[in-house]
Amino acid sequence: MLAPERRTRADILAAAAIAVTLVVAAVVVWARSDATGTDSVTAGSPAPTITAATQLPASLHELWHAADAASSRALISGNVVVTGDAGTVSGRDPVSGEQLWWYRRDMPLCAVESQYGTVIATYRDQRGCSQTTMLDAATGEREAARSSYMDDAIRVSGDGTYLLAMGTDRLEMWRSDLVRTLEYGYVDAPINPNYQPRSGCSFASAASSSSRLAVLEHCPDDPSARLTVLDPAPKEATKPEEHGSRVLTAAGAESPGVRVLAVSDDKVAVYYPPTTATATQPGRGPRIAVHDGTGNEIAVHQLAAPWGEHATVTRLGSAVYVFTGESLIALSAATFQPVWTVPDAIGTPALMAGRLLVPVADGLVAVDTGSGATVATIPVQRTDHSGGTVSTAVLGDTVLERRDGRLYALG
Template sequence: MAAAFLVLALVAVAVVYGVRSPAAETESVPATSPGTAPAPAAAAPAAFAEAWRAPSGAAPVPVVAGPGVVTADGRTVVGRDAITGAERWRYSRDRPLCTVAEGFGRALALYQDGSGEWCSELTALDPDLGTRGPTANLDVRPGARLLAAGGVVAAAGDRYLETMRSDLVTTAQYGDVVAPAQPGRQPRPGCSYTSLALGGGRLGVIENCAPDTGDRLTVLRPDGSGDADTPNVELSTQLSARGVQLLAVSADREAVLLPGPPELQILDRSGNQVGLIGLDVPESEVAPPADRVGATAADGARTYWWSGSRTIALDRTGLAPVWTLGGTLGPGTAYAGGWVVPVEAGIAVVDPLRGTVERTIPVDRGGYTGKVLLAAQGGMLYEQRGAELVALRPM
């Protein structure tokens, strides 16, 4: 009887685990064959036509990875054919998505845990086939963003952030660590984060700390050279004001937007000011965005930041402003060897060296006038319009 009871107990445990395990709560339908990327564009076309659209409210920017495009909405991540939008693979769970981003050449899907209090379950998906790769358990809250640049991916909330390498092993923790292995290793727990930027292998964060009279700029080097719970802080300096926004970080510079009147403060790797330049930006557009991540894009020579009404090009190395283009809806993207920027009338083809508009390609957005974030895949152009991704085909 004792043996029979133990057998029944083991069977019951196995059934409960099978019903409640992550595998049982997950639907994964990989693609049956590799996809094909669209052919590159030799030049900006005379016209664009809408090819397809899909809901993608969990992706703050267009997710272009592998040969296709990834959309994310509700509880489901879908890999789509870049040209037709046809579903090629699907990954869904029984809990909401927090956010999705491209990183390490994969689609990174961050889900809530069972309690709904954390965005803790991160899965890497092959962008072509949708097969699952590494996973990780994070300690960020809902509202967190995933940032990726080069070989670094960061998950950042309002009081905690962590970085990871390509196998999703954590390389650095910073802020309010939930269960520190050794207490006392965090320099400023309890501060809130208002603005973040990643670049040049460095992660910059604007902190609001109660003892400080102004915002604080802290730059971390998440290279994984030490213990993950002991952050490698390269610099931390108090700024002259509150309500500042971190626009960009390079290998040895940081660009900070100061309020009233708007000025771009450029700092070196020691936190010393090396430039202070007035910007033609409305004061209402100085404050950092609600999700702490500015609307930026980059090519090999420049970083492009969108203030809310203007696109400003910064030199990629020194971060000094190069040109300003008004009347824009987003920072733009590289296309056919040049730069294109969304404007009310459509897509402006811009000289990336001078910021002059060479011509405008009409695009009918059906009355939508909000922020437009662009990405290109071959000759296809993608617009993130709020919670929807719209694909444009060159004509």
Template sequence: MLVAGVALIYGLQSPAANTRSVPATTAAAPPPPVGPVPAAFTELWRAPSPNTPVPLAAGAGVVVADGSTVSGRDAVTGRERWSYTRDRPLCTAGIADGRVLALYRNDEYCSELSTLGPDTGERGPNRTLDARPGVRLIGQDPVLATGPDYVETFRSDLVRTAEYGTVRALEEPGDQPRSGCAFRSFAASGDRAGVLERCPGEASERLSVIRPSGTEGDRPAFDSSAETGTDGAQLIAVSADRAALLLPGVPRLALYDRSGRGVGEFPVAAGARINVPADGVARMGADDRTRYWWTGGATVALDTATLQPRWTVPGTLGAGTRYGDRLLVPVPSGLADVDPATGAVARTVPVERDGWTGPVQVVAQGGLLVEMRGTDAVALGPAR
């Protein structure tokens, strides 16, 4: 009887008892394939998605997140195919390593991470994080969970690989090299996770680049960690051997090598307005050769390896996304059709946004597009 009572109490209190999971019952229909850039795009459907900081095209569909529910939608119709709901607030949702990540809040921490199949919604592994509210999940294997004074990374199997900052329960005193630092911006790529921080007693911001694969226990391994001599910079990106900071004042991109040594500064035509993301993560698109960074007033192409600026398209609303052999970049009247090699704009493809004039993040899903406009995900298809 005692064992049965304990099992009943555990069942009522366990995460599964407070979860509603409705997997898909049919196979996902693939979106139409990408073709030439059409004459215009038209809205197919929209859904509120305040908990997806970027548009999420996953598997054959689109993922939206609202309240405590993450759901998978048919890319063409917007019909809900699967859903996952907890009795806790949803902190954020993302995609990494072919799985949907849903991070829920428990008391003061965003601590309960669930993984879901993008086409079925079937539950995969889960784990506990120590992330703070406002967290972003960025990067791919490892994933970086950001925070105002603490970050951690975890692999595709969800095993934690590094912790840095204010760790709740240190294994050994002195494992963390600094305390009391305020983390201001973040970037991740491959086996590198960058943090721009402001630490007590230091004269300027510090750029720290963590190497998760070299970390043991609570003691993070660094490629480099040094003061930058600046205050008010933004960490824009890291690559296998570089890190890029946007310097305050006249827009310049400062590049640092793997050892933290400055290797050059490059002027940036950033436009009239510089975007300072509240979550500390630069708005970025990417393909194999290039990263497309939205400054707040322009889209700047950065070489994937060196992070050097290559070209700029002014007057944009977001970073842009590859569409076949072209790059589509949000602009006030629609989408600029851009040559990704040169930045030359061939034309503007009309999109009616119903008066929306704010930032637009866009991702391609086959021949369709998904835009994030504020808290709404909006699917677009070629106009007939």
């Protein structure tokens, strides 16, 4: 019979060393994990239901304001007002501005967006704007998250079905659970290197609908901008499926001001800035070119004046509005033809009590959505407004204005 094994002093020291190593490794992993840099405070109960306004206010005054540098527009989701600043995303009461919940990470905020009754916050790490979290708007609870290689600066937008996250070299489409349905452009480590149709291209603008994604890109071998129309949810997310891709040949197609405006299930609207006359070509005025679902141009609508560099498109239901920098233009949802114009606008609109609120220098004008006729004027005294674009939203009886990196609540 074999004698039982004896533990020696060396065995005990070796076991202790292994245990210490494991503890140190665990501490290092924990210290470097995302959880250590995250502070999440959820609401004890869902935000109270806000009833939509039934009439326009006679006047408005400031209720509260908060920093909102990370957002690109005034955001509401469900029954809360959303702000994003210095790594923190907050869901606020519209009347008091009280933080009902907040989510904070020790990373820079790249973008904040709202859709599906949720809030989508994207943060920047060493892989670009790659860390995205989806929060329930009612409570601030985390619903989904994703991590992927992205550009250092991105724009996130929603079309009611998908989310579009676009940088200069790469874009992705996400479902309502943040699962990626499409990657297009630069691929960091391609598993299938021949799946992307082109390489070395940069993206100027893009817009999406439930069945079409239109991208305006500049590729090394093309003399001017290329319009590519894609399926936002192909069979394989890593293998883009094109409905059509064409180099634009109209006058001004090489201009940096060309951009995709809006997309429907069978049309794409593209803005062209004016061009000057040359020895071989006459000058062209500013215009909207309408393309079919494969990228072929089918109509052109002339514009009265060129748009500013930061012209902004707003979709409210099926309606499309463009803030040009000097006016607000309503486009036909069916044809993308300009229908009516509100002059002297200073920002983007919102709906309230069946009317469209448009910010102007001395307040808000309420216009008829069918004709653009002014039906009321609401005075607003804006504090600390430097003249930048005003983005408007409405929640209940509260009007929200995002301007100069802050969100102002008016009531």
